[in-house]
Amino acid sequence: MFVCYSPYHRTDSGPPSGVTEADVEADMKIVAAHFTQIRTYGVDGGNQWNADKALKNGIRKMSVGVWVTPNDASATNKQIDLALSQLDAAAKKYGGFEHLDLVIGNEVDRTDVAVYAPADIRNGMAYAKQAVQKYPTLDSVYVTTCFSGTVLGPGPNAAKWQPVVDFCDERTLLTVYPWYGGADPGNIDKQMQWSWDNGLKQVQARKKQIVIAEIGWPSAGGRATSVENERINFETTKKWVNYGNPMGMQFDTYWFEMFDERWKTKEGAQGPHWGLYTGGPNPQPKFAFEG
Template structure:
């Protein structure tokens, strides 16, 4: 996906705090502005015990967590924590859950109902970044429907969704002209309709970093990291908003005018690739948090909170792919905070 050079960026307030988010106020109640969570990936062999990880979330005021599969040790450690959880159905489990209602019922019983009295489940995410041309795509909607049916009286408490990449877009500039590619429309439209009918958001992984490194001629580092002054001629201050609004425009074209988007991943690596430095990552995370916290929304959805999950809690030394994939952590495996990141409060 390519974004044009006309995009410009704002200078975000550079507030510093030892806390990453301020998920709860002094009275212990959920803060009205709470919009941030952190993804807890475990593709590593040097991470701290999960009980220590939950404590790290709590001591840093991180009130929401995303995990990618129903890891039982994590679920046990979350009991009584008051951390809201987005839990993933692994891509490899989707076909069996789609084809066998008893499989969906068993998954829900083992991973949700067994913990529902002590763990706050926010989302069940059926699949991560499944493309329309992936053979698994034909099973995603049915798996979502079966999981939803298996929830029973929890249907109004836990939202079922899936996470997409913005590569499903065939057009993204200007953002108002965003639309899904013709090949993606038959896949995504029924999913959008299901979400809209159940009051659930669509989740999307939004990475200005990858857009930047794929087209440095047309996309400036300052625009990608929220650190360039000025608006574009079409009213945008940063690449993150432009990417999000291109997706909103695409969803609107499917007829789902009120569907919300949750940013299920966004981050910047501190090493391992072009533009991947501690300085750039610190700027991105700090300014993204400030932007989400501002409550300004995007030009297409002004004044609406942008629920966002920062990627990720730790560097993950076994992540495959580009070297930069191993350096998205907010913390190092010894639990040291890599950046002085702004608080949400």
């Protein structure tokens, strides 16, 4: 199991909220004590230090997110260039990465936050595949994107997004949340089977390695939420993704998330409570765990 990371957890304000280089350095020390691989979501507004501080602290595998601007390829391409330049600079300082996913957009098939055309994502991916060739230090980059888990499930979206799935470099990121499906913290089998039948297996059929980009359990704010239930579900999820599923498969998986983000109130009462650690200036673990 790996982990998702955002630097916006030390105040009650959302991004960019005055994140400092020292904040990211301190966070990466905490992350590195538990995990060998992280997923990030941007390259500016506080995220510009992610690659440097992760590699400095021994995290040599990253899934680096790049935000896409709908209908503005120039803005998207600038973010891609920024991501690659940051990764290159870190690699030159600390000896290189073992693995990198360059993730163009996040949950791009959803329409509740932003609306992306498949061309927005595919064009960004095509630009990234060309741009990465300029950086010989970055020799293990997979250009991909992140979808919701149902992107190729039954319905009209499948035909729309299938060409973008096919354009991913071997790996495709998919978000899956059993909590929203009404799971018990100690048993996610039914909900994960539904996700497999209604999206995941269809992506695998396109000859892509499935990466579970987000999965988690909030510790407060809704049904079956408590610190103990989050702990139980973390262990349950870790077993499921490590061959403890009916398919007998292992999935690269990112737990959402490392730190509580107290500003995330718009998505519901559970929004601020997904972290393994509390938020704020002195984050503390909610329970003992290992990735």
